[in-house]
Amino acid sequence: MWAFTSCSDEVRQAEIAEVIEEEPAPVVQEFGFTLNDYVVVRDTIRSGDSFGNILINHGVSHGDVFKIVQEVKDIFDPRKIVLGKPYVILKAKDSAQTPKAFIYENDKIQYTVVNTGDSIAAYKAEKPVTIKQRAVSGVISSSLSAAVEEEGLNFLITHEMSNIYQWSIDFFRLQKGDKFKLVFNEKYINDTIYAGIDNIEAAVFVHQEKPYYAFNYASDSTSGDLAYYDEEARPLQSFFLKAPLNYSRISSRFSPRRYHPVQKRWKAHKGTDYAAPHGTPIWSTANGVVIASSYTAGNGNYVKVKHNGTYTTQYLHMSKRAVKQGQRVKQGDVIGYVGSTGLATGPHVCYRFWVNGEQRDPFRQNLPSAEPIEDKLKPTYFAAIEPLKAELGKIEFKNI
Structure with missing residues (x-):
């Protein structure tokens, strides 16, 4: 008796026989490690947690915990871990899943690595940060903080502007229609995750129809300390703050x-x-x-x-x-x-x-102003702020 197979059966059998190769998992790099090489445990510091207990719960012996703490205490103080801070444990991909590294995230950018394997050590590092520049404008309808919020900006912009202009403008007496333009830098982790304000490069705040310019500049190339100066190279800063804190x-x-x-x-x-x-x-x-x-x-x-x-x-x-x-x-x-x-x-x-x-x-007291820019350095200052002033000029003021 003859056995007949259809073309579709042959195709199906060929598909079954075909060996399908899976694409390799994408390589994930973080904290200077290739995470694919480890069992990764992510968690946060909880109430009652200690560095020692965390490691013990993940298979590190009491004796090894003591040894680790003694070796790394100058770089990483286990007593100062903060409730709610994230941490990562990297474990070996073996049956014991021995912890090889404990990574404590100090903030969004800075972290501390504690190597818990054969070579015990600790070091501090930072996630790769990209700086992106933005140019915006705003107008006062009720307050500076409200104007900043209306533009969808980080609330820290209000704090930064208040600091810059605290000796020039009384922000409790802003008028409706006062306006500002800013060129500022934002920080992004791995080029995508927003990490806050870096600094304000340049600003102009029009208060009672008078423009107040501010440019961020390092007048001392040795120290690299930055300060804000106006379009005439005069310091906006006073030698002293008006108060030592935000007080009631x-x-x-x-x-x-x-x-x-x-x-x-x-x-x-x-x-x-x-x-x-x-x-x-x-x-x-x-x-x-x-x-x-x-x-x-x-x-x-x-x-x-x-x-x-x-x-x-x-x-x-x-x-x-x-x-x-x-x-x-x-x-x-x-x-x-x-x-x-x-x-x-x-x-x-x-x-x-x-x-x-x-x-x-x-x-x-008739307190002094901050140190002015030396006359011999002013041409360099004016050349440095020229492109920032041009950038401010391109931004259109907003009106109520």
């Missing part, structure tokens, strides 16, 4: 005679008290060197900064100090946090101000 109110001013709320007696109060919530960051009001970072029964946690041969400032009653003696700080650097240590009845910072070794009321 001034609870007590400099006075030759004040009733002390703790000591219950009349005495001079040679400082300015700024009330603010516990933990509010405290800034150095000018560039300088920390000459004291300590604790006394009266001052509590305090920091003292020498700015030059004339001016020194001190910040009292901190909950925590953030700088050490001998450390150089720049204007606006966080040097501590608001508290109520020492002789204090509530959270505040007592800001003290010395002129030539004598305590003074900072509100009564």
